[in-house]
Amino acid sequence: MRAAVIERYGEPPVLREMPEPKADGARVVEVSAAALNPVDLSIATGKFYAGSPPTPYVPGVEGVGRPMQNGRLGPRAFFRAMLPNGALAERAITRDEPVPVPDGVPDGLGAALGTSGFPAYFGLTTLGRLQKGETVLILAASGVLGTIAVQLARLLGAGRVIAAARDEQGLARARALGADATVDLKQTDGLTERIREASGGPLQVVLDPLWGIPGAAAIEALSPHGRFVQVGASAGSEAVIKSGTVRGRFLSILGFTTFLEPWEELAAAYRQLVGYAAAEQLKVDFEVLPLDAAPEAWKRQATSPHRKLVLSPRAGR
Numbered sequence: 492m493r494a495a496v497i498e499r500y501g502e503p504p505v506l507r508e509m510p511e512p513k514a515d516g517a518r519v520v521e522v523s524a525a526a527l528n529p530v531d532l533s534i535a536t537g538k539f540y541a542g543s544p545p546t547p548y549v550p551g552v553e554g555v556g557r558p559m560q561n562g563r564l565g566p567r568a569f570f571r572a573m574l575p576n577g578a579l580a581e582r583a584i585t586r587d588e589p590v591p592v593p594d595g596v597p598d599g600l601g602a603a604l605g606t607s608g609f610p611a612y613f614g615l616t617t618l619g620r621l622q623k624g625e626t627v628l629i630l631a632a633s634g635v636l637g638t639i640a641v642q643l644a645r646l647l648g649a650g651r652v653i654a655a656a657r658d659e660q661g662l663a664r665a666r667a668l669g670a671d672a673t674v675d676l677k678q679t680d681g682l683t684e685r686i687r688e689a690s691g692g693p694l695q696v697v698l699d700p701l702w703g704i705p706g707a708a709a710i711e712a713l714s715p716h717g718r719f720v721q722v723g724a725s726a727g728s729e730a731v732i733k734s735g736t737v738r739g740r741f742l743s744i745l746g747f748t749t750f751l752e753p754w755e756e757l758a759a760a761y762r763q764l765v766g767y768a769a770a771e772q773l774k775v776d777f778e779v780l781p782l783d784a785a786p787e788a789w790k791r792q793a794t795s796p797h798r799k800l801v802l803s804p805r806a807g808r
Contacts, residue, residue, distance in 0.1 A: 492508065492509055492510075492511055492580060492581040492582055493506065493507075493508060493509075493580065493581050493782060493783075493804065494506070494507065494508075494509040494549045494579060494580035494581065494782075495549065495550065495551070495579035495580065495782060495785035495786075495789075495802070496509060496547050496548070496549055497535045497546055497547060497548055497549075497550050498546055498547045499546060500535060500536055500537030500538075500543070500546060501535070501536055501537065502535075503785075503786040503789040503790060504535075504550060504579065504785050504786060504789060505786065506782070506783055506785060506786070509549065509580065511582060512576040512580075512582055512583065512584045514559075514584060517573060517584045517585060517586070518558050518559060518584065518585045518589070519558070519559045519582055519583070519584060519585075520554075520556040520557065520558045520559070520568075520570050520582065520583050520584070520585050520589065521556050521557045521558075521559070521564055521581070521582055522554050522555075522556040522578055522580060522581060522582060522583055522803075522804055523554070523555050523556045523557065523567065523598045523803060523804075523805065524554055524555045524556075524598035524599050524601070524602040524779065524801045524802070524803045525551045525553070525554035525572075525577075525578035525579050525580075525583075525602060525782075525801065525802045525803070526551075526553055526554060526578075526602040526603055526605065526606065526607075526799055526800075526801055527551070527579075527785075527788055527789070527792050527799075527800040527801065527802060528552060528553075528606040528607070528792075529723075529725075529792065530552060530606060531550045531551060531552060531577075531792075532789065532792060532793060534550065534552075534574070535550055541748075541750045544574045544575040545575070547575075548574055548575030548577065549574075549575060549576055549577040549578075549579055549580045549583070550574070550577045550578075550579050551572055551577035551578030551579035551580070551583070551802075552571060552572055552574070552577065552578065552605075552606060553569070553570065553571050553572060553578055553602065553605040553606060554569075554570060554572065554578035554583065554602050555567060555568065555569055555570070555592055555598045555601040555602045556568070556570060556578075556583070556589075558570065558585060558589050566591055567591070567592045567598070567601070568589030568590055568591050568592055569589060569590045569591075569592055569601055569602070569604070569605060569761055569765070570583070570585040570586075570587075570589040570590075571585065571586045571587055571605070571754070571757075572584065572585065572586065573585065573586040579782065579785055579802055580782075580804070581782075581804045586754070587754040587758070588754070588758070590758050590761045590762060590765075592765060593765060593766070593769040595769055596765055596768050596769050598779075598801070598803065599777040599778075599779045599799070599801040599803075600768055600775055600777060601765060601768075602777075602799070602801050603635060603775045603777045603799035603801065604639070604761060604764045604765055604768060604773075604775065605757075605761060606749065607634075607635040607636045607639055607775075607799065608636075608639050608760070608761070608764045609749050609752070609757060609760055609761075610636055610640075610698075610700065610722035610723070610747055610749070611636055611637075611639040611640035611643050611698065612643060612760045612763065612764060613747055613752065613756075613760065614640065614698045614720040614722055614747055615627070615640060615643055615644055615647060615696070615698060615720075616647070618718070618720045618745045618747055619696040619698065619718045619720045619745075620696075620718060621644065621647050621648075621649060621695075621696050622648075622695070623647075623648035623649075623650070624648065624649075624650035625649055625650055625651075625695040625696060626649065626650060626651040626652075626653065626690050626691075626692065626693060626694050626695055626696070627644045627649045627651070627652055627653070627694075627695065627696040627697070627698065628653045628655060628674075628686060628689075628690070628694060628696070628697045628698070628709055628712070629641050629644065629652065629653065629654050629655065629665075629670075629698050630655050630656075630676075630697065630698065630699045630700060630701045630705055630706065630709060631655075631656060631699075631700040631701050631723070631725060632654030632655055632656045632661065632662065632665045632670065632673075633654075633656035633657070633658040633660070633661020633662060633664065633665065633797050634656075634661070634700065634795065634797060635775060635776070635777075635797075635798065635799045636700055636722070636723075637654070637656065637661075637665070637698075637700065638661075638664065638665065638668055638774075638775065638776070639764075639773065639775060640698050641654055641665050641668050641669055641670050642668050642669055642767075642772070642773050642774065643767075643773070644669075645668075645669035646767065646772060646773070651671045651672070651690065651691065651692075652669055652670045652671050652672075653670065653671065653672045653673070653674060653686070653689045653690060653694075654666070654670035654672070654673045654674070655673065655674035655675075655676050655686070655705065655709075656673075656675075656676055657675070657676045657677045658797060659675075660797075661797055662675070664776075668774065672689040672690075672691070673689070674686055674689050676701075676705050679704050679705070679708070682704070682705065682708035683708045683709075683711040683712045686708060686709060686712040687712050690712065693714035694712055694713050694714050694717060695713075695714060695716075695717050695718065696717065696718050696719075696720070697709045697710070697712075697713060697717070697718070697719045697720065698720050698722065699719060699720065699721050699722065699723070700722050700723035700725055701723065701724070701725050701726035701727075702721060702723070702724040702725075702726055702727055702728065702729075702730050703724070703725075703726030703727030703728075703729070703730055704726060704727070704730070705726050706719075706721065706726065706730045707730040707731055707732055710730075710732055710736060710737070710742065710744070711733075711736055713740065713742055714740065715740040715741055715742075716740070716741050716742070716743075717740065717742050717743070718742075718743045718745065719742060719743065719744045719745065720745050720746075720747060721744065721745065721746045721747070722746075722747050722748075725795075732744075775799055776797070776798035776799065777798055777799040777800075777801050778796075778798055778799070778800055778801065779801045779802075779803050779806050780800060780801065780802055780803070780806060781802070781803060781804075781806040782802050782803060782804045782806070784802070785802055788800045788802060
């Protein structure tokens with residue numbers, strides 16, 4: 492079968508023929524669309540905090556495809572891939588029971604809702620405990636995770652949604668998707684005050700895929716009993732946080748990773764997300780590329796393309 496293969500840590504994948512994956516009790520899936528995520532690039536460094544498979548391996552942690560059922564292809568479903576037999580191939584092995592994708596939801600959209608959707612969903616619900624009428628700040632709102640979070644916050648009844656990002660077009664997109672105010676992150680001077688001004692009052696929840704300077708500034712802007720949910724470190728792995736700010740306002744700083752979330756909870760969240768998508772209440776910008784374009788797509792992903800790149804073994808054939 493054709494597959495994108497990581498042959499050396501730190502390098503983009505190469506396209507070549509690979510042996511068919513052996514299920515060993517797991518389920519084989521014929522891949523229709525594989526989402527490309529920042530975590531795929533992190534795993535391929537060989538230094539990922541949750542571990543990296545030995546090379547050579549097929550990357551891609553998730554996708555949409557048709558699982559084999561009693562020797563036949565079943566209905567379309569979202570699946571998490573079991574590395575080293577990842578999703579960037581014609582066939583992969585699922586880690587868990589796949590979740591059906593409703594009719595009317597394109598493969599690319601279905602693939603885009605997992606790794607990007609889960610932090611947004613859990614960050615605003617289970618962890619952030621966003622209540623109706625509260626104000627929420629979404630950092631990195633120009634990315635796929637951020638645009639999903641902006642829409643989810645509105646669907647969950649937030650009273651005010653603030654979108655913060657460096658990209659002007661991304662901020663305009665966030666406004667079109669429901670943000671009430673925006674904050675430009677290109678300039679860090681006075682960032683906390685600009686966040687407070689955009690909040691127009693108490694700020695109860697922050698969803699942060701950035702950390703670094705923006706994350707620290709957002710913590711300073713939080714109101715007493717505020718919840719800060721940390722889901723990524725695109726702006727840096729370290730942040731300087733004042734103890735008095737956290738203790739004096741009784742703030743909660745909470746981390747999230749899909750690697751520690753039970754599949755049953757992730758599957759339930761996916762059903763909710765794909766349900767919103769099927770009802771046209773949740774939109775994601777995505778671009779479907781042929782599997783042969785994996786090396787170029789890999790390089791594009793490293794530069795934050797502000798849309799979900801999806802690799803399809805069927806595209807261009």
